[in-house]
Amino acid sequence: MVRIYNSLTKQLEEFKPLRENEVSMYVCGPTVYDSMHIGNSRPVVFFDTVVRFFKYLGYKVTYVSNFTDIDDKIIARAQETGLKEEEVSERYIKEINETYKRLNCLPHDYNPKVTESIPEIIAFISLLLEKGYAYEVEGDVYFDVLKIRDYGIISSQTVENLISGARIEENERKRNPVDFTLWKKTETGLNWPSPWGRGRPGWHTECVVMVDSLFKGKIDIHGGGTDLKFPHHDNEIAQAIAAYDHMIANFWIHNGRIDLSGEKMSKSLGNVIWADELLDQVSHQVYRLMMLNVPYRQPLNYKDELLNQAENDYEKIKRAYNGLFRKLEEAGEVEAETNAEIEAIREKFVTAMADDFNTANAITAIFKAVKLANVYTREKNPPYGKMKSLLQNFQDFLWILGIETGIKPLTEAEKDLIKRYREARKEKNYQLSDALREEIISRGLEL
Ligand SMILES: [Zn+2]
Structure with missing residues (x-):
């Protein structure tokens, strides 16, 4: 059973999907006028982890995140740079898609753009006018908030x-x-031309329209950063109540913000760390661990210590996982054989994730796997069956958090190289063993 903190009801609720074994999820995406900073990347990493966990549980997940490619900020950036608005948005969509990949995110199922949804948006606004929830004033159309009883929910x-x-x-x-x-x-x-004259849509309508055109009705989860609660999400819900008599999603999930030196990280305040710059310094594994070490609803106060801790954590995880992997490789064909200890670790990991995606506790469970892996690999007669079972679970955990180590089975040439290294050491031929060792390391292999 997965429990989720629902921003609609302000309480933990059992997740019941609308359709059996399926999850439909929409997360508000970026306005494409600038690069992504680490605050913007928190929902990206967090919701990717949510998708992975649901997939691990066997759900078929449909995950949509939009690109807002019409906005005053895009117009301003176009004027600053002498580019056309389309050129600005295309440039940042390309860049942000690359950043998604660098963060090791699974591809979204759809990335709708506002510029490709204009006819649907115009039809939607016409519907709101028809139903009496909107009014036109000389070419502008406004939503009449007082018509919605639950406005601000x-x-x-x-x-x-x-x-x-x-x-x-x-x-x-x-x-x-x-x-x-x-x-x-x-x-x-x-x-664009419209029944009210030339113009463009306001920001709050696009998500309501995209969700409805892609999913044809209500969805399971709508997500975004906590800074979107008002006005964006309150306004999305108001429009959906007016048009469809529902609140878009059964579950609304909001991740906390990222602070830098005690202040909210924001472009307007000028205190940002760009996601790509940080990814030049640290691997995606370290980046993701740094974020996932803090429960998603809490604000994350970014500091070097957090990054250092994630670096140390990842080093330990990688060493234990890769050690287990290599040891099993030497053993050849082995049948997995679980035991109570391994089951308890799996249980701890899954329970943590199912408890409102408590990734911090899930990482604690991973360290139990690290410990056990180190015990097993040091045993004189390694318990290969248990090691295999542990490895399979360990692999799942790392995949769910998006921090797989990327270790691959050795090729014949690599096996031979390691064999020759070991022989040279046995024969105390240190000159040869040192040279072979260097070659092994240069190929990115570990001993
Ligand atoms: Zn939105």
């Missing part, structure tokens, strides 16, 4: 609070300051 805010809190910009054209833009009249930047 994700961020737990009421319309009254929002108005008195004055967090909303005044706009004389709106009936209510909390109303948000569905269609913006403009001829600046990319714009």
Whole structure:
């Protein structure tokens, strides 16, 4: 049983999929006007791990994440650089897709773009107008928030609070300051003809429309960073209630933000670490471990110590896993044979992941596997059957967290090289053994 903290109900709930053995999941993707910083990459790594865990449990997962390729920031970046908006967005979509790969993320099933969804978005806004949830003012279309009884359900805010809190910009054209833009009249930047004149859609509509056109109805999980709760997710839900009488997803999951020196990491504050820069310094395994060491709902306060710890952790994991792998390779064909100790480790790992994706506790379980692997490989008569069972489980754990070590079976030439090295050492021919050792290391093999 998987339990998930649901931002809709603010409690842990048992995950029951809409369709047996299937998971449909949508996570709000980036606005493509700049590179990804590590704060942006936290949902990317976390939700990839969620997908992997569901797949391990045998679910068929459909995972969608969009690219917002229309936005004021894209227009601004185009003006700054002299590029066309499409060139800006294409450049960053390409770059971000590469970063997804560098982070060892499984490919998404779909990456819809706003520019490819305009007819559906226009049809959706027309539906909201028809149903009386939206109104047009001289080419702009707004959503009438007061028509929704549960408005603010994700961020737990009421319309009254929002108005008195004055967090909303005044706009004389709106009936209510909390109303948000569905269609913006403009001829600046990319714009399209519509029943209300030329313009472009507001940000909050695209996800509602993409989810409905790809999944044809309600889905299991909608995810994103906690900073999207308001206004984005509250506005997504308001539109879905109006159009479809549901809240898009049964489960809404939000990951915590990343702070740097006690401040929220954000481009506007100028205190960011770029994902690609960090990936030039450390492997994806270390990167992911650093993130997954902190439970996803907590804010992650980035500091060097966290990265150092992840580096040490990964070194230990890799050594134990690869050692087990090589030892078994020497043994040849072996039948896996589990025991209570291995089962207990597997149980601990799966229970942690099923407990609202507690990756920090899952990593603790991995260290139990590390310990046992080290015991087994040092035994005089290695228990190969148990080692094989442990290796299979260990492999699954690493795959779920996306931190596989990448070790491969030795080729005949590599086996021969290691054999010659061992013989040279036995014969105390250190000159030869040193030379062979260097060659072994240069091929990326470990002894
Ligand atoms: Zn969204």
